C-alpha cells in the first residue's frame with residue numbers, strides 16, 4: 001500500500017470517530033502541556049538565577065587566594081596565560097580606618113589597589129577619577145552616608161528600634177553627610193598594631209566615588225588607596241587577594257583549570273554557575289519525571305481508544321486480510337493512528353504551553369508583588385517559565401513515544417485477528 | 428491450476444480438559460484445471476467451507492499438500508499467505524463482506540490500494556469494472572444503500588479487480604432471491620468466459636451447481652462420486 005494511501009486510510013478512520021479521537025487528542029494535549037509547563041518553571045528559575053549571576057560584573061573575574069602577596073614572578077606567569085587581560089593585586093586592611101570630616105566620623109574598610117592595573121579595566125567609578133598620588137583616595141558609593149555626627153547616631157538608633165519592632169531593619173539611608181564629598185579633604189587614621197591604638201590623622205583628598213553595588217542591600221563605605229601607600233605602613237596587617245580578569249566568559253574555565261593545575265587557590269563565579277547548572281539539571285529531570293506521569297495517564301486514553309477501534313473494526317480487518325493485507329500493514333495502520341493522535345496532541349500542547357508560559361510571565365509578577373506587597377519584584381527581571389527548544393523536543397519525543405507505545409498492544413492485537421473469525425461476525 | 432493432495436484437517440473444540448476432536452477433512456484429493464467452474468456440494472457441516480478456507484490460506488491444514496500453479500502453499504507463513512492471496516485469489520462471500528464505511532467505488536478500489544497501485548491507474552481500472560458489472564450509477568453509494576444483488580456485484584468486482592486467476596466463492600447466492608441469483612450466475616459465467624477466471628464455488632443450490640463444469644461432492648470428510656480429477 002502506498003504511504004500516501006495509508007495516511008488517507010488512517011485519516012478516514014479518524015474522521016469517522018471524530019468525538020472519540022478528539023477527546024483522546026485532548027487528553028494527550030493536557031498531559032503534554034502539563035509536562036512542558038511544569039518543566040518550563042525549572043528552566044525559568046534557572047534562567048533567572050543565571051542572569052542574576054551573569055549580570056554581576058565579576059563574572060569574568062577569577063579570585064586568587066593565599067596568605068602571601070603575589071610575587072612578581074607569579075604575576076608575570078599569570079599575565080602570560082592566554083585570554084588573561086589584567087592581573088589586579090589588592091590588599092584589604094584587616095583593621096578599620098577611622099574617617100573624620102567636618103565634625104562627622106565613620107569607620108571603613110580600606111584596600112590598597114594596584115592602580116596601574118585598575119586603569120586597564122573598565123571604570124568602576126560613578127564620579128571622579130582614580131588616585132594618581134598616595135594622598136588621593138576613592139571612596140565607596142555609601143561613604144558619605146556612613147559619616148555621622150551625634151544627632152545622626154541618635155536618629156538612626158531611634159529609627160532602627162522602630163523598624164525592629166515592625167520586624168524590619170533600617171539602613172540609615174536618610175542620615176550621613178549630605179554635601180558634595182568629591183574633592184573634599186578627609187582626615188584618616190590607620191590602626192597602629194604595635195601601639196594598639198589609632199595613629200595620627202592624615203589628610204587625604206577624595207578624587208573618585210565607586211559605582212553603586214549591584215546588590216541593593218549592600219552598603220559600600222569602603223576606601224581605596226593607592227598601592228604605593230602600602231610602603232608607608234609596613235606594619236599594617238592585610239589580606240592579599242589577586243583578581244584575574246579574563247577577556248570573556250567562555251575563557252574563564254580554561255584559565256581556571258590552568259591555574260588549578262599550577263596549585264593556585266582560585267575561585268570564580270563561573271564555577272558557581274556550573275554548580276547551579278548541575279543542580280537545575282537534576283531539578284528539571286525531576287520535573288520531567290513528574291510531568292511524564294501526566295502523559296502516562298493520557299496514554300491510558302490512547303490505549304483505550306485504540307483497543308476499541310480494533311474491536312470495532314474486527315470485521316474490516318478480516319476483510320483486509322482476506323484480500324491480501326499483510327499483518328505488518330495492519331499493525332502499521334493502527335500504529336499510525338495512535339501516532340497521529342499523539343502527534344496532534346503534542347503539537348497542540350506545544351502551542352498551549354507557549355501561551356500559558358507567556359501568560360504566567362506576564363501575570364505572575366503582578367500577583368507575587370501584590371501578595372508580598374513588595375514593589376521591587378516588578379523591577380527584577382524574573383522569568384517564571386521558559387520553554388527552550390530543547391524542552392519542546394524532549395517533551396514532544398516523550399509524548400509521541402508514549403503514544404506509539406500505548407498503541408502497540410492494540411495494533412498487535414489487530415494483527416492476531418483471524419480472517420475466519422472476523423468474517424463470521426455479523427454486521 | 429489447483430492440485431490438492433491428502434488434505435486433512437481436525438478441529439479441537441471445548442475446554443482443555445474435555446477436548447473434543449472433529450475430523451472435518453479426512454484426506455481430500457482433487458485437481459482443478461484453468462478456466463473451469465467447479466462447484467463443491469455436500470451436506471451442511473460436511474466441511475466445504477473448511478476446505479475453501481484452507482485453500483485460501485485463512486487457516487493451516489493439519490497435513491497434506493495444496494499446489495497452486497505448482498507452488499506449494501499449504502505451509503506458508505501468514506505473511507506469505509497474504510501476499511499469495513493478493514496475487515492469485517479473489518473472494519466472494521455469502522454475506523458480501525463489503526466495508527460499510529466505504530463507497531462502492533472505494534470498496535472495489537481497495538485491493539488495488541493494498542497492492543500499492545497509484546491513484547490514476549486505480550481510477551481507470553475501477554471505472555472499467557464498474558461497467559462490466561453494471562454499477563456505474565451507484566459508484567458513490569454506500570453498501571447499505573444497495574440491494575443484495577448489487578452488493579454481491581460490488582463484491583465480485585472487488586474480487587476480480589486485480590485480475591486474479593482464481594475466484595473462490597462460498598455460497599455466493601445464498602442470501603439472494605432466485606431472480607437475483609440468476610443475474611449473478613450470468614455474471615460469473617461471463618467473467619469465466621471473457622476474463623478466463625477459474626471459479627471454485629461452494630453451494631447447496633442445484634441452480635448454481637448447474638453452471639459448473641464439474642461438481643465435487645463432499646461427504647463425511649471425503650470427496651465422493653469420482654469427479655475429482657479433470658484432464
Ligand SMILES: Nc1ncnc2c1ncn2[C@@H]1O[C@H](COP(=O)(O)OP(=O)(O)OP(=O)(O)O)[C@@H](O)[C@H]1O
Pocket residue numbers: 438439440449451469470471472473474475476477478
Ligand atoms: N473454527 C472452527 N472450530 C471448530 N469447529 C469448526 C470450526 N469451523 C468449522 N467447524 C466444524 O467443522 C465442521 C465443518 O464445518 P464447515 O463450515 O466446513 O461445513 P460446511 O460444509 O461449510 O457447512 P455449511 O454448508 O453449513 O456451510 C462442522 O462440524 C463445524 O462445526
Ligand SMILES: [Mg+2]
Pocket residue numbers: 475476477597
Ligand atoms: Mg459453509
